[in-house]
Amino acid sequence: MTALTDRFARAVDYARVAHAAQVRKGTCVPYITHLLGVATLVIEAGGDEDQAIAGLLHDTLEDCGAAHEPIIRAQFGDRVADIVVACTDGTAEAKADHEDAEAKRRDWHARKHAYLAHLAGASADVLLVSACDKLHNARAIVQDLEDPGVGVAVFERFKAGQDGTLRYYESLCQTFSIHGVGPVGLLDAAVQRMHEHAGRTKRLTLEVAN
Template sequence: MTALTDRFSRAVDYARIAHAAQFRKGSHIPYIYHLLGVASLVIEFGGSEDQAIAGLLHDTLEDCGASHEAVIRTQFGDAVADIVKDCTDGTAEGKASHTDAEARRRDWIERKLAYLAHLRAASEQTLLVSACDKLHNARAIVQDLENPDVGTRVFDRFTGGRDGTLGYYQALVEIFSERVLPVARTLDAVVDMMHVLAGAGSRTALA
């Protein structure tokens, strides 16, 4: 059983303030929705309080800036900060440095391939948080694919487009399955549905 203390409550507030002006892609849903969803999945799959807090804060460096790392380390400890750092495939500052579409796509591919390589050797503590993040995102994509008002246009929101996004999620499934994470089975089923609804052929990993 995962016991949650005042640290978790403080982390919710930290995430709420850090992401206050942000929304989920293609929606008016406050970004905190995703962070709470990831933390909930971490708890569902047996994660610790440190992992649940990291679930709340996993996008802080990527979306709000690298300066948050030191603050998170001070307020929530090294274990949380290390997981958050491990779940980050690029900072807000780094992403902002690429201005044209082709540069953003090249950067996206490089970051995703580097992150996949990083996950193959990442700690089990990091893997659970990362997998729960990807599961929550994959479910959101499937939900949009099932919505006739959105459908395959959901992939227009992603730098990798349809094929890049599908390939990335397939690679994630393979890594999490190789590392024998229980959550991998659930993610695999969602990614399979994603491919079906996207009208894709064989499931080919990003490489």
């Protein structure tokens, strides 16, 4: 059993404050629900407290800014901070540099290709937290796809649209499978459902340079 201490409680509060003004894409649901969901999946997969805390904080730099890194490192330790940094595919500041839709789309493709290449050599800590993050996101997409009020329009929320989003998740499945990451079976099942709801019979991947 994973023992959770006051550090975990402090991390929940840190995430709550850092993401206080943010909601899930296309919803009014507070963003903290995603972070709690990822931490829960990490624990269910056998992760320890550091990994669970990293699950809570994995989007802090990406959504709230790079200034959070030294604070996380000081409050929660190097291992947690290193996982958070490695799970970040672009800081809030870097994303803000791209203003028009086409520039954001190009930036998305560059970041995702780089992230997939990075995962190929990532540590077990990073792979577990990343896989749980992607699993929680994939399940949320499936839930919206199965909602008659949303359906395939859910892909309009993502910069890469339906095709790019499906290719990215398929590539993630392949990467996590190669490394034998615990939640990959659950992620693969969710991604399969994404393809089915989108009317896809063939699962394609993003091309990643070696």
